Amino acid sequence: MSRILIIDDEKDLVALLKDSLENKGHIVSVAYDGESGVKKAYEHPDLIILDIMMPEIDGYEVCKKIRDVVFCPIIFLSAKQSEADRIKGLALGGDDYIIKPFSLKELLARIDAHLRRERRAIYLNEKEKRTLLTFKNLSIDLKARQVYINGKLVSFTKREFDIIELLSLHPGQVFSKEQIYEKVWGYDAEGDSSTVTEHIKNIRAKLAVVDPNVEYISTVWGIGYRWEKFV
Structure with a gap:
C-alpha cells in the first residue's frame, strides 16, 4: 500500500485513476490545480501523477517548485507529444x-x-541491512566508501564516491547534472553543475583503466546520467 497524489484538472480522468489505484489498495489524494498540488506534495506521498497542461501553474512549474524537497517518483501525464516536451x-x-x-x-x-x-x-540505503552493492565486476562497499573491480581497489575522491553512491543506489534512474550537483555539493554550494561533467569523466576514466569493456555510467543525451542496470 502506497500513498499516491494525482494532480490533474480533468476530473473524470482523476476519478478513474483514483478508483483504479484504490482498488489496488493504495491511498489516493487529489488536486485539481497546480497550486493545490504543490501544497499536497509537501505531505510527501510515495508517488505523484502530474498533468502538464493545467491553468495558472502548469505541471512543469509544479515540478520545479517541489523537486528540491520532494524525492518520490513523478510521472508526467500530457497530451504534449514532442521529444522536446518529454x-x-x-x-x-x-x-x-x-x-x-x-x-x-x-x-x-x-x-x-x-x-x-x-x-x-x-x-539499499539502510546500510545496516546491506552495505555492499554489486554490478558486473564492480563492488561498492558503502560503509567503507570503497570501490573494487575484480577485487582490485579503485581510488576515488570524496566527491567522486558521493556521485557513485548516489547513482548506484538508484540504478536505471536518470539524474540531471543539476540534480547531482544539488544532492552531492548541496543547495548553497558555490559553483555550478558543469563540474559534474568533469567528475563523471574522471570516474569513467578510473573505472575504464581496470574494466574497459563495461560501461557503468551512461549518458542520457539532453537529460543527464544514469547508473546502468545489470541482470
Missing part, C-alpha cells in the same frame, strides 16, 4: 512521461514499477 519533463525531475490518451493497464504497471524501485532504493 525531455523538458525529465530534465525538470520527472521520472516518467506518459502521453495522453494512454493505456490504463500500462500506467498502472509503470506506477507499480516505480514503487518497487523506490522500495528497493530505501532498502
Whole structure:
C-alpha cells in the first residue's frame, strides 16, 4: 500500500485513476490545480501523477517548485507529444512521461514499477541491512566508501564516491547534472553543475583503466546520467 497524489484538472480522468489505484489498495489524494498540488506534495506521498497542461501553474512549474524537497517518483501525464516536451519533463525531475490518451493497464504497471524501485532504493540505503552493492565486476562497499573491480581497489575522491553512491543506489534512474550537483555539493554550494561533467569523466576514466569493456555510467543525451542496470 502506497500513498499516491494525482494532480490533474480533468476530473473524470482523476476519478478513474483514483478508483483504479484504490482498488489496488493504495491511498489516493487529489488536486485539481497546480497550486493545490504543490501544497499536497509537501505531505510527501510515495508517488505523484502530474498533468502538464493545467491553468495558472502548469505541471512543469509544479515540478520545479517541489523537486528540491520532494524525492518520490513523478510521472508526467500530457497530451504534449514532442521529444522536446518529454525531455523538458525529465530534465525538470520527472521520472516518467506518459502521453495522453494512454493505456490504463500500462500506467498502472509503470506506477507499480516505480514503487518497487523506490522500495528497493530505501532498502539499499539502510546500510545496516546491506552495505555492499554489486554490478558486473564492480563492488561498492558503502560503509567503507570503497570501490573494487575484480577485487582490485579503485581510488576515488570524496566527491567522486558521493556521485557513485548516489547513482548506484538508484540504478536505471536518470539524474540531471543539476540534480547531482544539488544532492552531492548541496543547495548553497558555490559553483555550478558543469563540474559534474568533469567528475563523471574522471570516474569513467578510473573505472575504464581496470574494466574497459563495461560501461557503468551512461549518458542520457539532453537529460543527464544514469547508473546502468545489470541482470
